[in-house]
Amino acid sequence: MNRDDRKPRKPHAISRRSFIKGAGAVAAAAGLVRVRTASADEKTLPPGVVEKLGPEATTIELNINGKPATLEIEPRVTLLRALREHLGLTGTKLVCDRGACGACTVHLDGKPVTSCMVLAIDARGHQVTTIEGLGTPSNMHPVQAAFVETDAQQCGFCTPGMVMSVAAALEKNPSATTEEIKHATAGNTCRCGTYPHVFAAALKAAQPGRVTKDV
Numbered sequence: 001m002n003r004d005d006r007k008p009r010k011p012h013a014i015s016r017r018s019f020i021k022g023a024g025a026v027a028a029a030a031g032l033v034r035v036r037t038a039s040a041d042e043k044t045l046p047p048g049v050v051e052k053l054g055p056e057a058t059t060i061e062l063n064i065n066g067k068p069a070t071l072e073i074e075p076r077v078t079l080l081r082a083l084r085e086h087l088g089l090t091g092t093k094l095v096c097d098r099g100a101c102g103a104c105t106v107h108l109d110g111k112p113v114t115s116c117m118v119l120a121i122d123a124r125g126h127q128v129t130t131i132e133g134l135g136t137p138s139n140m141h142p143v144q145a146a147f148v149e150t151d152a153q154q155c156g157f158c159t160p161g162m163v164m165s166v167a168a169a170l171e172k173n174p175s176a177t178t179e180e181i182k183h184a185t186a187g188n189t190c191r192c193g194t195y196p197h198v199f200a201a202a203l204k205a206a207q208p209g210r211v212t213k214d215v
Contacts, residue, residue, distance in 0.1 A: 065129055080094060081094075110171065
């Protein structure tokens with residue numbers, strides 16, 4: 001035995017590349033198994049059992065605008081993509097696709113969420129409301145009607161998300177102030193700059209006839 005053999009061997013250093021590859025593999029594996037959430041699946045899965053999904057398409061049922069909808073989608077599909085590409089509800093707009101602009105805002109159990117940041121499978125067991133479910137051209141929601149009356153839209157890409165955010169704010173507080181409306185729409189970007197008209201529309205819908213020149 002030579003002198004080098006008697007020396008304790010040092011463990012191999014972990015390179016940055018191998019660490020990232022290993023972390024990616026763990027994340028990919030973890031993505032295939034999802035802990036069940038509060039949904040209709042509680043009736044079919046016994047306590048302590050996890051739900052395995054993917055990578056292939058699976059059948060899910062969502063409640064969209066008060067009606068059941070059955071879809072065959074991969075677990076990676078977002079609620080936004082499911083609404084637009086699988087259900088034809090294109091009123092919810094795809095703009096930034098990263099939760100930064102608010103154009104894809106919908107209501108999840110009455111609360112505004114950016115649908116591009118929610119997986120469709122996570123919407124199971126919840127009530128999803130889109131701009132189409134808020135009102136129709138012949139029977140508009142008060143917020144939709146106010147947007148038309150105050151000319152609170154231009155290109156239209158941000159409009160559905162703005163309407164959904166304002167509607168959720170007024171549902172929570174029908175007498176919301178300008179500052180409260182500004183806070184509620186802080187995550188909605190309008191590149192046309194129609195914010196004053198949006199705020200005027202919100203106040204008009206909150207209290208019809210109220211003077212809105214202070215927005």
